[in-house]
Amino acid sequence: MPVVASRRPSAPQAATPGTGSVVLVGGGPGDPGLLTVAGLEAVRGADVVVTDRLAPLSVLDQAPPHAEVVDVAKIPRGSFTPQERINELLVEHARAGRRVVRLKGGDPFVFGRGGEEWQACAEAGIPVEVVPGVSSALAGPALAGVPLTHRTLTQGFTVVSGHLPPHAAGSTLDWGALARSGTTLVVLMGIATLPAITEELVAQGMPATTPALTVTDAGLPAQRSVSGTVVDIAAIGEAAGVRAPAVTVIGAVAALAQQLPAPVGRPRRPPGGSSAAG
Incomplete structure (x- = not known):
């Protein structure tokens, strides 16, 4: 089983089929200035950014022109993307050889379901990195x-x-x-x-x-x-x-x-x- 690495993401490499990865990035409480340098580097090296409404959305401007942005917002008592589907999206894009950034508000492991997403990727054999964020x-x-x-x-x-x-x-x-x-x-x-x-x-x-x-x-x-x-x-x-x-x-x-x-x-x-x- 892949080992989760809580460190700054490695330098992005060209996507090759079957060699994708996932980076779980904590975006902080919403102010884009409170996103860590490592988190910003991950966004800048992404092929796919899976994000939600509580992330610092303006930093998506820093993603590469070719990067695909996938909105998986969860609105209280409103429309939402089931967590199981989010997990599937991370695995699907990574298996296609893409570097996937899961950008979310706060810290991925503080009520952010980052643990569930890491488990889903690990069970699928997808390498996972974690960039901690400033929890709300x-x-x-x-x-x-x-x-x-x-x-x-x-x-x-x-x-x-x-x-x-x-x-x-x-x-x-x-x-x-x-x-x-x-x-x-x-x-x-x-x-x-x-x-x-x-x-x-x-x-x-x-x-x-x-x-x-x-x-x-x-x-x-x-x-x-x-x-x-x-x-x-x-x-x-x-x-x-x-x-x-x-x-x-x-x-x-x-x-x-x-x-x-x-x-x-x-x-x-x-x-x-x-x-x-x-």
């Missing part, structure tokens, strides 16, 4: 002025998926342990389930006054955030029209977004000088 779990809070750890406030953080609410069939999270952990809690993919999640956290012992913050469209010009407590952050976000993609931070550090000066902004320009995607 880290970037979203940072761009909103929230440090996930702080020497005087918390000694750790936990990142969880909010895709399933507490007590749902298939949920494996111990919400009671999370409520009493004393660490920062970061919830991804949890806008729809946030009312149930916060209610359960309080029921399991988290103080009702615990600060909370939700940031949406982190790293993009449309970025904004709302603040409250664990009790009311879901209602505040709903009233403000907060929608996915969004990250919710629950813990003492969430209050720092309002107490400290905002982070210095950085130009949101994609590599190569083209305009950023909205």
Whole structure:
């Protein structure tokens, strides 16, 4: 079985039938300037780019003229490409001798299904490389002025998926342990389930006054955030029209977004000088 290599991609070579490969590239939270140099090099050497709506789409301008772009967007409660089909596309193009870049938002191995894609390629005998990306779990809070750890406030953080609410069939999270952990809690993919999640956290012992913050469209010009407590952050976000993609931070550090000066902004320009995607 091929061994996954977490390193910068090797120099692109001419595609030859039967010698293709796949590079799983984490595109970061959406700002093309937060894509790594290694990730950009992979896009520039691609024959095929399989991408979705949360990737920094403006960097597609950096792909070679001959490169084929395949859109496999997944829209919450909307149209989507099944993960099984995405896996098949990666294998099909690689078997045709192409260098395939799977470009996605955040980090491929942090709720990005990169593990499933690597397994599918490995089982098919396709060489796979991984270029880590900046996860929205880290970037979203940072761009909103929230440090996930702080020497005087918390000694750790936990990142969880909010895709399933507490007590749902298939949920494996111990919400009671999370409520009493004393660490920062970061919830991804949890806008729809946030009312149930916060209610359960309080029921399991988290103080009702615990600060909370939700940031949406982190790293993009449309970025904004709302603040409250664990009790009311879901209602505040709903009233403000907060929608996915969004990250919710629950813990003492969430209050720092309002107490400290905002982070210095950085130009949101994609590599190569083209305009950023909205």
